[in-house]
Amino acid sequence: MATKTTIDSKQLIAQEKKNNPSFAKTVWREIIHDKVALISLCILTVILIVAYSSPLFIDQVEMKRVNFFNNWKPPSAENWLGTDDGGRDVFSLMLLGTRNSFTIGLLVTLFAGSIGLTYGLISGYFGGVVDNIMMRILEFLMVLPTLMIVIVLVVIIPNYNVLSFVLIMSLLYWFGKARLVRSRAIQERELDYINASRTLGTPSWKIMLFEMFPNISSLVIVNMTLTLAGNIGLETGLTFLGFGLPDGTPSLGTLIGFARNPDLVQNKWWVWLPAALLILVMMLCINYIGQAVKRASDARQRLA
Amino acid sequence: ACSGKDKEGSGEKEPGKEPEKEQEETKGEDEEEAEESSTNIDFPLEVSNNAEPIEDGEMTVGMVTDTPFEGTLNRVFYSGVYDAEILQYFDERLLASDGDYLITNEGAAEYKLSDDKKTITIKIRDGVNWHDGEPVKASDLLYAYQLLGHPDYVGERYTFLIQNVEGMPEYHAGETTEISGITVSDDDKEITITYTEATPSLMSGIWAYPVPRHYVGDIMTGETTIEEIESSDKIRMNPIGFGPYKVAKIVPGESVLFERNEDYWRGKPALKSIVLKVVSTATVLESLKKGDVDLASIPTDQYLNAKDIDNIEILGAIDYAYTYIGFKLGKWDEEKKENIMDPNSKFADKRVRQAMWYAMDNETIGKELYHGLRYPATSLIIPVFESFHDADLETPSYDPEKAKALLDEAGFVDVDGDGFREDPDGNEFVLNFASMSGGETAQPIAQYYMQNWADVGIKVQLLDGRLHEFNSFYDMVKADEPKIDIFQGAWSVASDPDPSGIYGRTSAFNYSRFTSEKNDELLAAGTSEKAFDPEYRKDIYKQWQALMADEVPVAPTVYRYYLTGVNKRVVNYSEEPGSENARPWKWAVSE
Amino acid sequence: MLKFILRRTLLMIPQLILLSLIIFVLAKAMPGDAVTGAFMGNPDVTPERMEEIREKYGLNDPWYVQYGRWIGNAVTGDFGKSYTHKQPVTTVIAGRLENTILLNFFVLIVTYIIALPLGIIAGRWTDSWADKLIVTYNYVSFATPLFVFALLMLFCFSFILNWFPSGGSVDIKIEAGTWEYIVSRAKHLFLPVMSTALLATYSTIQYLRNDIIDQKVKDYVKTARAKGVPEGKVYTRHIFRNSLLPIAAFLGLEITGLIGGSIFVESIYSYPGLGRLFLDSILLRDYQVVTAIVMLSGIAIIVGTMLSDIILSIVDPRIRIE
Amino acid sequence: MSLLKVNDLKVHYPIRGGFFRRVVDSVRAVDGISFELQPGETYGLVGESGCGKTTSGRAIIGLNKATSGEMLFEGKDLAKMRRAERRKYTKDIQMIFQDPYSSLNGRKNVLSIIAEPLRNFERLSAKEELIKVQELVERVGLSPESIYKYPHQFSGGQRQRIGIARALALRPKLIIADEPVSALDVSVQAQVLNFMQEIQEDFNLTYLFISHDLGIIQHMCDRIGIMYRGRFVEEGTADEIYNNPQHVYTKRLIAAIPEMNPEKRFEKMHLRQAINQEYQKEYNTYFDKDGRMFDLKKLSDTHSVAMQ
């Protein structure tokens, strides 16, 4: 409806700014409208806050102290989740482990995500020969039996620690993402707003970063949330095979890794089960949040 | 890993001492030792079931491993522990051995030693036949030597005792095709082996496994080659021996079906068949409980649960292994091929080493972490060697106060008040500790030792802040990686008590690089001709044990038990070396 | 088509060479070598003897010489000899390969048997309770570590219920070739296959569900309805068919996942397959075997992807391979 | 002097195939076209879908590489310029895109959309930039607060105006309009067309107007080129093309315009049939034996046709 108006610009401008929710706000709205996602978010937040603030109330040196007179104690008032083989408090281990595992998952997701994103964007944006070459390389990389290479690398790396673990994982887990981003980037490239920027003389890197990226960011964010869920459990399997994090680094994987021993599976459930459940809960939470994020990125599916 | 699982007796135990990959395989013990040890658990060595065995019984034995066995079923060529376990059922050593792992004349052959102790004559009994009916010949044993010494042979069993055979080095170098030190009698039943040097190791370590030449083919005539034998089905799918059971069928990597060898020289074996199958560590207890397997070793960490299983009996023996903390005292000199002590080592003062030993609380580890299945070690000659192990040896045991006193005395005191001692010059004293990963307990134990040391004021930190994988660990230890000050290792011990292989001046495996005149002297005496006299040898080793307890190049930490779960229906089964019931042909089941 | 296969096969060669180079260099870079792996510190094997053996194995040559030798032989199908098994690598692998292939073949089949109906149900009746259930199952299966699940399955069905054997591939006492033999093999395969398959359904269900939801609103579906096609047939004749097609394209990826997964179940169920062999060979530094297995996995993945492309080109008329 | 002179422009897309994905053939999307634009005029490019209109436009603005031929802009050949050099001409040639929905980045507000070219070429302070953008926004008839809105908050016509504002920001001399209204409703279409005519006068613009709708072309253009399979079949003033089409393809195109008078619809249908017959019968007069068009032949100063 057209109306002739003389405008109080400032007020209108302010209103306009408010009217246009950013992606973050849309996500927030989506989450609020989805009870499961909201609950998930709350649970996850609590878990993470507790886990990340745990160094404040856990004396790490004391906690890591081995006390063989106190090992394999079942849950009690003193040790909420009992103790492990070294008499260490499983609950504290779990909190620190959550912190490590989540940090690892997050870092791997971010690193692998950024590598994949950059690769995919460049390949998709330039297309043609560049794309051709980059895709051949990617195809080759996708052929690598990742798990096996990870294992070999873990053996090789002389200074194997959390950081190198994150790096190894990041270096081997971006291929899928690159492909995903590239296929979207190729679609996006055909759209006229990219052409427009090119005719306006915007340099390629700027177009990639400021035009194309924001438009595929929701795809990337959705994908990253979902992979984040997977990456938290990343070390568990490797730990089981004996190629997980260095011993002595508490992680959910190390705790679940206790389940290698059938005795512990049956009789000392408190060492591994809470960690396993925690992973499950975190992954479910992240997944449900991820779904909400996904809906937010796709106007068709939005609830809000 | 360790190959100490042979039940036939010490002689069949492979000569060899190997570093243990800490992967929780615990084994053997002696009754007597158990009493002496500081532990209060006591395991039988023999099953208590005395019922009448049934005719034609069948038994299932579990090989506890998460790894399929390799299936190189020949004494000359195999390398895995599990292959050795399979071998014992169908292949035997010609010479039997007693509880001291010394050869006896009860086996399929008799021996005679010459006066100069350099020549041994082995005579095979009549009626000892290969599974295909061919008699076992002296030349079959010669053939084993021909294989072991062959230039193309790349296995690990071309060892000192083989090299010591006269003419062997020439043969090995490919200069001749005859081994001058070995002769075979005309009737092909008697073989004489002459050694360059006399050594008492011969009494336990002599190679007496013949190889069925007629079956696998002869490399000397060019009929076949070593390579062909190694990969041939004749040692993989249908191997033969002259032991109590014949291989009837093999499912590669997972199980073997044995059938009774009616023609066994000792008589008819008790069981009609034995199934030997791989059982994963995760399932072993359940398999025992269900009766799926009648016999299987029990991983230490599952001991408490195994105790509650009604249908099995737990046998236990002391394992042929010990764990130790090593102190880097010097370097391996590649030129001279010998160990050189470094006077500037952080541990040049032996009081520091002693103090660190005093500080370690092995008792608690054994009792609490291993439920008594490990207990503090004292000497470097383990209790398995009844006659040589010095049970009365005075060695440091957990005593932090003593440790502190020793350190004070050595001038290591805390000058800057940070709770940790500085060296006599007042410099920071921090030790790098290398330890192996693998097994769940590795980490807490390393952590615990570091706590122990910290309690007496010695600051120890993990090398690179973490444990190291087996291969890289030994790579570093072997290469005298300068970052390493102390390390935790383990040795698996063979049937010969001679420690010179791991503590001698010229031994590359002397990882702590400790040398001394006295040590050289004693070790030489221990293997001299005189040492064929057990009393003499015992005395020498007593002195050596005392020397090591005083010098502490390494501090032994724990000895271990290994446990075997046996179904209560099993009869005539024993873990005792040399005992009659330790031989598979006697094993049987009741009901 | 033939040309396509030929082209892809030719393309595979440089890929494989590169892969082998990478893996060879990596394997070589592992601390220790076959000799340390096998005789590490056995004091009866003197350092001189170890050197001698190394020399015989050619382990002292520079890596590129070793690689050259290796690749030269590999071209002729000779992957060298395993140090631990003392057998040609091809023989060592062949023995295990059969088991692994059998295992993964059934895993693949069972995965699809489970995943396809579930994906279809979830996609067709979105937001129904069935869908919610399936989605939850999907998340849970995604979140559960395979080895924990495999262990739990083992406890339940082998130990407590005693329905299935706890390990191995076949009962040794049974004659090969008989009916019982097949039953025995099937029983031994059941648990490893189920534990892998139940968790491997994730991507297929997820994909199928999403795709069906997408297809539902496509115009051609409207056309079908306008033709008077009953609702049920709209799904079976149009939507499912079109959604199921791309599943074929996942075959390649699926294979990659399985190769990783079999390492876990093989060790839990004492099933002698390639995965376990790989781990053991790494520990023993039997790099001939390591390299060969990685190569084999690489080939499996490449062939898998190629197969996907071919299947896709057969079932999807829009993609045509000349 | 003409503003733009296109000489025998060819754009071929390679078709890869065969064993090593070599170039086996090419799509001759544009296969030798020549035309001139005089300053201030509107030149129409018509033809059916896939005849190469878009490709020609994109080649001129540099989104596609020309395979061969010249594009003289104010006498300088755009085709031969290096990237840096060419950038200078970016300011002078701008484009309006077909799809008002995809041609604006949905993640950016109008301010950043319109400011994009300014940021690339002019160093303005935030304030100056805002003023300039606001001027432009006003010029295209949107209210000032619009600059903080996002594209999805506008109707198609308004979006197209935003696109035009962006193109105008650098004060270009030539605007290539590739089907600027074909995605719009009739009423909105009218709005945009009117507006384009207005600014043409105000800014003294030259248009290369690409469309497949002959009605719109006729309404907007001074001169028209009819394209078919990458080549021109006829070129002339609007009047000449509509009232005196020479080439059978042109005739066919014009006959395809729906008849607005319902009474004449059967006449029109018959006319179409007749032209179809002519097309069939006299095919050889218009196409050579390979089915390709002949070169343009001048009929008059302004009118040329591809006939033998």
Next chain:
Amino acid sequence: MKNPVLEIKDLRTSFSIKGDYYAAVDGVSLTVYENEVVAIVGESGCGKSALALSIMGLHNLKNTKLEGQVNFGGQNLLTLSPSKLNKVRGKDIGMIFQDPMTALNPLATIGRQIEEPMDYHTKLSAAEKKRRTLELLRRVGIKNEQRVYGQYPHELSGGMRQRVVIAIALSCDPVLLLADEPTTALDVTIQAQIMDLMKELQNQMKTGIILITHDLGVVAEMADRVVVMYAGEVVEIAEVQELFQNPLHPYTRSLLNSIPSNLEAKEKLHVIDGIVPSIQNLDRTGCRFAPRINWIPEQDHEEQPEMHEAEPNHFVRCTCYKTFYFPEDRVGEREYVTTES
């Protein structure tokens, strides 16, 4: 008068948006007679497609509410059970969709897709179906029908595909054809061909056709009767000649004036103010077109606009048509356009 085929009475189609229902088709009444082409025109979003889909029962009933009656063959299609509705769809009513690129199943052969309705509505044998399919293909002007029969949609050009879509719609000899913008996605020349084809078929088969389009040119070429829709309502109905010669409703007149080919070159086109309101923002009281002709005084509109038979058989909504004029000076005047969206 001829027999009515389809009678729509006060049809109201509402979509649920965030829980509330908004009518996209707002009380449409309309009759289609045998052998008659009724064109429905209007701007994008005025509810044309919603109307067509309501007739066919193709809305997703989870978020759509249908009220009123759609009488066809003695039944109210809106209340028919799905299985009964399926008997009608594809048999008595055929539908042609706008975009031939997406309306065909990419993975089924052309032959299969044309035969499919016959599977459900006839008892023909496979051979008969094929014969009939080939004939249909020929009839919609496909010459090499044997080959096309086995081809897949992607192998055909847009025009060919649209012919196939028409063949599908015709496969069971429908009484009524519903064509939703059948030519919009096509090139001018192809559009002309398809129009000619439809005219020809209509002549031959004498079906009733509802032709939905926003292109007045197509209307002029094809329709017998024209229904002009605006914002969910019918604003004008007339015979085609009458409508083009004597358009009454301001909306119809504005629309006709904004078409370039109706004017001399370079003349200013008429611009309708503002935009079509979305169904949520629509003011449903009074004349819905009033906000876009705000120079017409309020009192000229009806409060409850109704259809008036201004001329015989020429119906128009609201009285504003009587006083409507184009303000000459409006063209070129600058103003701000704001939208509340």
